[in-house]
Amino acid sequence: MPKRHYTNPWRRRTSMVATTAWNGLGIMNVAFETLHPRFATMRDYLAGLQGDRRRMPQRADLDPHAFRALLPFINLIDVVLHNDTVRFRFRLVGTAQSEAAQLNYIGRFVDDVVDPASRPRVLDDLTRVVATCRPHYGRYGMPFPGRGFIDSERVFYPMSTDDRMVDCILALHHYPDLDLAQRQPPQGEWQLSAWRQAAAER
Numbered sequence: 001m002p003k004r005h006y007t008n009p010w011r012r013r014t015s016m017v018a019t020t021a022w023n024g025l026g027i028m029n030v031a032f033e034t035l036h037p038r039f040a041t042m043r044d045y046l047a048g049l050q051g052d053r054r055r056m057p058q059r060a061d062l063d064p065h066a067f068r069a070l071l072p073f074i075n076l077i078d079v080v081l082h083n084d085t086v087r088f089r090f091r092l093v094g095t096a097q098s099e100a101a102q103l104n105y106i107g108r109f110v111d112d113v114v115d116p117a118s119r120p121r122v123l124d125d126l127t128r129v130v131a132t133c134r135p136h137y138g139r140y141g142m143p144f145p146g147r148g149f150i151d152s153e154r155v156f157y158p159m160s161t162d163d164r165m166v167d168c169i170l171a172l173h174h175y176p177d178l179d180l181a182q183r184q185p186p187q188g189e190w191q192l193s194a195w196r197q198a199a200a201e202r
Contacts, residue, residue, distance in 0.1 A: 046159075073094050091107075121138065139154075
């Protein structure tokens with residue numbers, strides 16, 4: 001059977017918005033003012049958690065009530081040392097994420113479930129967050145079986161227990177061309193409790 005070759009229609013669109021800027025230290029700053037407001041909302045919430053004494057918030061401090069409307073678009077990704085290699089494993093996956101991918105990938109590694117066409121870019125973004133301890137923005141089409149490319153933008157936010165090494169990454173997504181938000185049911189109290197418990201577990 002011949003291989004399927006995807007043509008990414010969003011490659012030419014990513015330059016339309018100035019989403020990052022160099023800070024002179026070799027690190028890219030996310031230009032939140034150019035993005036969907038949800039990304040700045042999450043930035044401000046996490047900044048409140050870390051306060052003035054920490055560089056990064058802790059995963060255990062997350063309160064899903066504070067960002068209830070964003071839960072369908074959030075993944076929590078653990079940073080795992082596996083056979084002397086850093087890997088990334090999905091701890092929690094938002095309902096909009098599962099719907100877009102048509103797959104439940106909780107507990108699975110990114111390099112096992114992300115389509116090969118996008119895997120290098122996703123892994124590079126996650127690795128940059130670990131290396132810099134700073135948020136990182138990405139926008140590119142994600143190929144899904146039977147659906148072609150879906151325009152997808154996301155910000156990866158670092159979190160750390162010891163405030164030295166990134167041990168979890170909060171990934172917040174936005175799909176400009178999909179009306180996923182209108183189809184997401186309200187998050188009930190049991191769902192919020194389950195989310196909080198899973199986020200707090202070691």
